[in-house]
Amino acid sequence: MRYINEISLGARLKSSASMVLDFILPARCPNCSTKITAHGFLCPNCWGDLQPLAAPFCGRCALPFEFAAEDGDECGACLLSPPDFDWARAAVSYEDLGRTLVLRLKHGAASSVVPAMAQMMASALTGKGADVIMPVPLHRSRLMARRFNQSQLIAHALTGRLSVPVDSFSLIKKKPTESQGGLNRRARFQNVAASFAVKEGRAGHVAGKDILLVDDVLTTGATVSACARVLKKAGAKSVGVITFARVGRPVSG
Numbered sequence: 584m585r586y587i588n589e590i591s592l593g594a595r596l597k598s599s600a601s602m603v604l605d606f607i608l609p610a611r612c613p614n615c616s617t618k619i620t621a622h623g624f625l626c627p628n629c630w631g632d633l634q635p636l637a638a639p640f641c642g643r644c645a646l647p648f649e650f651a652a653e654d655g656d657e658c659g660a661c662l663l664s665p666p667d668f669d670w671a672r673a674a675v676s677y678e679d680l681g682r683t684l685v686l687r688l689k690h691g692a693a694s695s696v697v698p699a700m701a702q703m704m705a706s707a708l709t710g711k712g713a714d715v716i717m718p719v720p721l722h723r724s725r726l727m728a729r730r731f732n733q734s735q736l737i738a739h740a741l742t743g744r745l746s747v748p749v750d751s752f753s754l755i756k757k758k759p760t761e762s763q764g765g766l767n768r769r770a771r772f773q774n775v776a777a778s779f780a781v782k783e784g785r786a787g788h789v790a791g792k793d794i795l796l797v798d799d800v801l802t803t804g805a806t807v808s809a810c811a812r813v814l815k816k817a818g819a820k821s822v823g824v825i826t827f828a829r830v831g832r833p834v835s836g
Contacts, residue, residue, distance in 0.1 A: 613695035614684065623698035632680035636673045636707065636829055644804050645671040647831045660768075666804045667811035668796065668822045672711065673829035674703035677800055681828045685800050688733045700827045701740035704797075708745070708825055713795035715788075716742055716749045719810055720779070722756040737827065738797040747795065753785040754810060763802065771805040779810050781817040790818030801826040 610619045612626035619626050625633075639648040642655035644666060675681040684696050718734035726732055735751055742749045757780045763771050781789055794814055796807050801824065811822040 613699055614680065623702055625699050629680060633703075634676040634678055634681060635703075636676055640829075643668075643670060645673050645801065645829050647676065647829070660803075666808040667815060668804070668807055668824050669811075670711070671801060671804065671807070671824035671826070671829075672704075672707045673801055673826045674700070674707045675828050677802075677828040677830045685828050688736075689799060694731075694736055697736050697740045700799075701737055701744055704737070704825050704827055705741060705744040708795075711795075711823055711825075712793060713745070713747050713823060714792040716745070716747050716795045716797055717754050717810075717814075718749070718751055719796060719798040719806060720751075720754055720756045722759040722778075724759050725756075734798050737799065741797060741825075745795075750788055753782055753788045754814065755780055755782050763806065768803050768805075771803050772808070775806050775809040777809075779813050781813055786817045789814055791820050793821045794819050794823070796822060796824045798824070798826045800828045800830065802830040 610622040610624075611617065612619050612624075612629055614625060614629045617626040617628070624630075636645065636647065638654070639650070639652040639656070640646060641648065641658040641661055643657045643661040646658045646660070648656075648658070677685065684700065688694070688696055688700070716738050718732060718738035720734075721729070721732045738749050738751070741747075756778055758778050760774050760778050763774060766774060796810055796814075798807060801807065804824075807824045807826075811819075811824075814822050
């Protein structure tokens, strides 16, 4: 009974602290700063500017289809050259506000958008499970220059919503690569080939696990496929992918 009372008191104190914080710092839309009812969401107008990713889409890489398809059908690229990850999901299309939010986070360190992103990404994972969340890593030189990893920020925001732990140490990027922007499909896969690894001594944290890779945007899937390849080589049971945005048109070449 004492334990229950302590939990109840703790909950009341937390609620009171939250009410005080909301009074001092009222919740605002992380995109336009309009007042909203709760932290971690977008206002209705900004929400309306997003394009949630909805079926039909490729059951493997989440590429939107322009025609009716059966659940689980795969796109031509995945059938021709299956990626190393088992499945992918995304919250929104990489258009309009979806693109703006990704770029603001990636280049402007606008971390205020992360809770809203994570909330939408968690909703896109209905029916999917994982043992551990792993953010797509940056090479240490890129991390030092940028000072943050947007995928890691999102991963830590997701962990509380999914009740799945984050592992930011087992997967590393062992060599720098040029930006994927502007590269065709073939060049993107070549650019990241052999650039990721499971850190020495961390294979035990990977083997037998259903792993959820987290990134901000999915284009060709080259980066997450390269990550999945080394995770499976280290014994991962499965590798799924969740991103905030999905580019809706195939990258040629």
